[in-house]
Amino acid sequence: xxxxxxREKAEIVNxxxxxxxxxxxxxxxxxxxxxxxxxxxxxxxxxxxxxxxEALGRDSRKVLHAGIAIETIHNxxxxxxxxxxxxxxxxxxxxxxxxxxxxxxxxxxxxxxxEAFEILAxxxxxxxxxxxxxxxLARVCVEICEGQYMDMSFEERNDVSESEYIEMVRKKTGVLxxxxxxxPAILFGExxxxxxALWNYGIYSGIGFQIHDDLLDITGKDKIGKDWxxxxxxxxxxxxxxxxxxxxxELETFGKGKASREELERxxxxxxxxxxxxxxxxxxxxxxxxxxSQLDVLxxxxxxxxxxxxxxxxxxxxx
Amino acid sequence: xxxxxxREKAEIVNxxxxxxxxxxxxxxxxxxxxxxxxxxxxxxxxxxxxxxxEALGRDSRKVLHAGIAIETIHNxxxxxxxxxxxxxxxxxxxxxxxxxxxxxxxxxxxxxxxEAFEILAxxxxxxxxxxxxxxxLARVCVEICEGQYMDMSFEERNDVSESEYIEMVRKKTGVLxxxxxxxPAILFGExxxxxxALWNYGIYSGIGFQIHDDLLDITGKDKIGKDWxxxxxxxxxxxxxxxxxxxxxELETFGKGKASREELERxxxxxxxxxxxxxxxxxxxxxxxxxxSQLDVLxxxxxxxxxxxxxxxxxxxxx
Numbered sequence: 197x198x199x200x201x202x203r204e205k206a207e208i209v210n211x212x213x214x215x216x217x218x219x220x221x222x223x224x225x226x227x228x229x230x231x232x233x234x235x236x237x238x239x240x241x242x243x244x245x246x247x248x249x250e251a252l253g254r255d256s257r258k259v260l261h262a263g264i265a266i267e268t269i270h271n272x273x274x275x276x277x278x279x280x281x282x283x284x285x286x287x288x289x290x291x292x293x294x295x296x297x298x299x300x301x302x303x304x305x306x307x308x309x310x311e312a313f314e315i316l317a318x319x320x321x322x323x324x325x326x327x328x329x330x331x332x333l334a335r336v337c338v339e340i341c342e343g344q345y346m347d348m349s350f351e352e353r354n355d356v357s358e359s360e361y362i363e364m365v366r367k368k369t370g371v372l373x374x375x376x377x378x379x380p381a382i383l384f385g386e387x388x389x390x391x392x393a394l395w396n397y398g399i400y401s402g403i404g405f406q407i408h409d410d411l412l413d414i415t416g417k418d419k420i421g422k423d424w425x426x427x428x429x430x431x432x433x434x435x436x437x438x439x440x441x442x443x444x445x446e447l448e449t450f451g452k453g454k455a456s457r458e459e460l461e462r463x464x465x466x467x468x469x470x471x472x473x474x475x476x477x478x479x480x481x482x483x484x485x486x487x488x489s490q491l492d493v494l495x496x497x498x499x500x501x502x503x504x505x506x507x508x509x510x511x512x513x514x515x
Numbered sequence: 516x517x518x519x520x521x522r523e524k525a526e527i528v529n530x531x532x533x534x535x536x537x538x539x540x541x542x543x544x545x546x547x548x549x550x551x552x553x554x555x556x557x558x559x560x561x562x563x564x565x566x567x568x569e570a571l572g573r574d575s576r577k578v579l580h581a582g583i584a585i586e587t588i589h590n591x592x593x594x595x596x597x598x599x600x601x602x603x604x605x606x607x608x609x610x611x612x613x614x615x616x617x618x619x620x621x622x623x624x625x626x627x628x629x630e631a632f633e634i635l636a637x638x639x640x641x642x643x644x645x646x647x648x649x650x651x652l653a654r655v656c657v658e659i660c661e662g663q664y665m666d667m668s669f670e671e672r673n674d675v676s677e678s679e680y681i682e683m684v685r686k687k688t689g690v691l692x693x694x695x696x697x698x699p700a701i702l703f704g705e706x707x708x709x710x711x712a713l714w715n716y717g718i719y720s721g722i723g724f725q726i727h728d729d730l731l732d733i734t735g736k737d738k739i740g741k742d743w744x745x746x747x748x749x750x751x752x753x754x755x756x757x758x759x760x761x762x763x764x765e766l767e768t769f770g771k772g773k774a775s776r777e778e779l780e781r782x783x784x785x786x787x788x789x790x791x792x793x794x795x796x797x798x799x800x801x802x803x804x805x806x807x808s809q810l811d812v813l814x815x816x817x818x819x820x821x822x823x824x825x826x827x828x829x830x831x832x833x834x
Contacts, residue, residue, distance in 0.1 A: 225664040276625060280618035299599035299667055302621060303660045306595060306628070310656030313632050317650040323642035330649050331636040337629030341622045345544040348618055 198505035205246050206239040209267065212260055216315065217268070228296040228304035232271050235287040241376040242267045244506065248394055249380035250499035251491075258320050259380045262329060265316035266376050269333070272308035273340055273372075275301055280348065281430065309337075321383040329382045336371045343367025350433040351451070354441065361435050362403060369409075370402035377401075377503075393493045400487035401507045407480040408511040410434035411473065414464050416514060425460040429453060435479060439472035480511045517824035524565050525558040528586065531579055536587070536630065547615040547623035551590050554606040560695040561586045563825065567713055568699035569818035570810075577639050578699045581648060584635035585695050588652065591627035592659055592691075594620055599667065600749065628656075640702040648701045655690045662686025669752040670770070673760065680754050681722060688728075689721035696720075696822075712812045719806035720826045726799040727830040729753035730792065733783050735833060744779040748772060754798060758791035799830045 213233060219226040242263025249256040277283075278291040279301050285291065293301035316333060319326050346364040350356045377398035381391035413427040414436065427434055431451025440447070447463045449455035455463075467473050487507045494500050532552060538545040561582025568575040596602075597610040598620055604610065612620035635652060638645050665683040669675045696717035700710035732746040733755065746753055750770025759766070766782045768774035774782075786792050806826045813819050 220661075222661060222664050222668065224668060225661060276621050280621060298617075300664070302595050302599060303664050305625075307657055307660040309625070309628055310653045310660070312653075314650055314653035314657070317646050317653060323646045327636050327642045327645050327649075330646075331633055334629045334631075334633035334636060338626055338633070341626040341629070342539075342541060342544060345541050345619070345622050349541065349543060 198502060198509050201247070201502050202238065202240070202243050202506070202509070205243040208246070208260070209239045209242045209263060213264055213267070216261075216264070217311065224296075225300065225303060225307065228292050228300045229307045231289070231292050231295065231304070232274055232287060233267075235289045237287060239267060240506075240510075241270055241373060244373065244376040244398065244503070245379055247499050247502045247506065248377045249384070251494055251497055251503055252380055252384060252386060252390070253495075253497070254380060254384050256380075259383055261315050262319050262379045262383060263376065265312040265333065266372060266379070268308050268312035268315060269337060269340075270372060272305040272312065273344070275305040275308070277344060280344070283426070319383055322385060325383050325385050329379055332375055332379070332382060336375045339367040339371045343369070343371075347432070351431045353433070356433045356438055358435065358438055361433065361438055365403050365406045366399060369406040370399040373402035373405065374398035390493060393490045397487045397490040397503065397507070400483045400490065401510055404480045404483035404487065404507070405510040407435055407476050407483070408513075410436060411476055411480070412514070414467065415473070425449075425455070425464070428460065428463060429455050434476070436467055436472045436476045439475045440467050440470050443470050443472075445470050445472070484508060484511050517821060517828050520566070520821050521557065521559070521562050521825070521828070524562040527565070527579070528558045528561045528582060532583055532586070535580075535583070535634065543615075544619065544622060544626065547611050547619045548626045550608070550611050550614065550623070551593055551606060552586075554608045556606060558586060559825075559829075560589055560692060563692065563695040563717065563822070564698055566818050566821045566825065567696045568703070570813055570816055570822055571699055571703060571705060571709070572814075572816070573699060573703050575699075578702055580634050581638050581698045581702060582695065584631040584652065585691060585698070587627050587631035587634060588656060588659075589691060591624040591631065592663070594624040594627070596663060599663070602745070638702055641704060644702050644704050648698055651694055651698070651701060655694045658686040658690045662688070662690075666751070670750045672752070675752045675757055677754065677757055680752065680757055684722050684725045685718060688725040689718040692721035692724065693717035709812060712809045716806045716809040716822065716826070719802045719809065720829055723799045723802035723806065723826070724829040726754055726795050726802070727832075729755055730795055730799070731833070733786065734792070744768075744774070744783070747779065747782060748774050753795070755786055755791045755795045758794045759786050759789050762789050762791070764789050764791070803827060803830050 217230060217233060219230055245259050245263030245266065246256040249259045274286060275292045278286055279293045279298055283291050284294050292304055313330060316330060317326060319329065343364050347368055350364065374395045375398065378391050378395040381394050410427060414425055428447065429449055429452055445466050447466065449459045449463050484507045488504050491500055491503060536549060536552060538549055564578050564582030564585065565575040568578045593605060594611045597605055598612045598617055602610050603613050611623055632649060635649060636645060638648065662683050666687055669683065693714045694717065697710050697714040700713050729746060733744055747766065748768055748771055764785050766785065768778045768782050803826045807823050810819055810822060
């Protein structure tokens with residue numbers, strides 16, 4: 197089962213995170229900085245990095261730090277995004293700014309940001325490849341910011357198109373999974389063809405992953421560790437909502453800040469009935485198939501099978 | 516005159532900043548991201564980088580991008596610090612979050628953060644030296660966060676000691692000037708002795724610089740481009756205030772959020788009369804002398820003289 201593979205690799209990641217991302221002085225800052233890291237999470241990104249290294253026939257231990265650097269960046273974006281979105285819950289725990297205040301939460305994110313580059317720079321690889329990896333991770337971070345900005349600015353617009361949504365998601369979610377999959381190719385100096393195949397595998401997987409995440413927000417009920425239906429009441433332009441709006445569907449709780457369970461259920465019924473939920477589900481599947489087809493350039497190995505299964509898993513998980 | 520040297524080098528820096536840090540899409544994000552960069556500033560940090568390269572007998576053009584990376588980090592910290600400190604003015608213009616809102620300001624800082632590492636990674640130097648520079652800049656960024664956190668937490672304490680203040684300033688201000696001066700040594704692969712001498716030159720200069728900055732807040736009147744006396748009304752534990760408190764001086768406007776010009780002038784008179792202002796001024800001078808003495812390991816060159824003059828300049832400027 198791929199979920200067992202993920203769990204086993206996540207354990208390796210967790211042990212190393214615990215070893216290198218310690219609580220230093222000033223303690224108040226580091227407690228905030230480590231808050232989400234300690235709250236768990238599936239470690240999907242570093243797990244992808246480890247499996248991708250194996251799929252290249254390489255020693256995955258040599259990319260463990262690169263994977264953790266990426267997970268660290270992911271955690272920084274969660275902290276800052278939660279401030280921007282004013283979210284109160286994440287992974288079943290209170291958000292960092294809710295617990296520690298906005299100034300400390302900003303600094304906690306900033307601290308992780310730097311630690312990520314410090315960890316990546318320690319990678320056991322050819323220095324010229326490490327420089328390329330740093331450069332690529334930095335570019336990815338710029339694009340994540342652009343994606344998050346697009347996501348926020350979409351809230352003020354009612355004419356967001358599907359292709360704008362895909363571009364936003366590619367930047368906000370895709371590129372970090374893209375680098376998770378391709379950073380072993382960069383660090384081991386593989387051909388550009390292989391690097392690009394893994395990059396695209398990650399990008400398309402990430403888009404499918406995000407569409408599925410949007411679906412979970414309205415179908416996942418209580419398993420997801422944050423408020424159910426929060427995307428709708430916050431007025432997020434998800435693919436589901438974009439499709440529904442195209443058909444003239446009106447949602448009474450959309451962007452209202454809060455709603456009763458009954459009101460939300462009525463709106464969600466409308467999203468299902470107009471076919472928008474099915475449309476999004478099919479799109480997610482399409483992107484995952486596209487992701488998997490990228491891996492044709494790799495030799496058939498157990499690790500390659502894991503990457504294929506993992507892509508499917510991204511849109512099958514219910515949390 | 517050192518001010519002419521600074522101006523001339525700053526011009527070189529500004530031209531390259533304009534060339535590489537452009538306004539991209541989404542424009543709303545990049546306008547916020549470039550706001551302080553366009554508002555000017557003395558570019559002291561990259562200027563120090565250029566002069567330090569010359570003092571090593573090297574081609575300063577090869578460290579221009581490293582200097583700009585450091586200036587970019589500096590600008591990111593200004594944006595985030597202004598959010599945390601709730602400051603409304605900076606360099607004579609409105610602060611980023613005042614103009615664009617807190618979410619966009621957080622993202623603008625995050626964008627600069629990544630751009631800095633991307634620019635540094637493009638340095639024209641041995642890859643192994645570039646990796647070391649990335650690692651060092653990342654560590655500096657972690658320490659800046661720690662310093663800013665200390666600065667904020669000092670506001671809640673009345674027993675901050677002089678040594679705690681110096682440690683805070685070393686992290687908040689010193690280390691970024693330390694890397695400005697030492698990054699040419701890292702990139703050109705100089706001896707650790709030379710690298711450390713330049714690092715310490717920067718650290719001590721930075722501490723003197725910050726103490727002088729604190730002095731300007733209460734003696735600089737209207738030239739400094741931000742609110743006069745703002746450190747006092749915001750309750751900042753500067754060396755001046757720490758010294759005054761040690762002697763039992765009571766300030767009526769301290770930490771009050773706002774104050775009339777008359778009230779502020781009364782408090783500042785007290786700070787002068789108890790000797791705290793003179794004490795801080797002497798401390799700033801001591802640190803600058805300590806900074807200059809670090810450069811004994813370098814050959815006497817015009818560039819070395821410029822570094823010595825620049826250290827003096829840091830505590831002589833009136834804005």
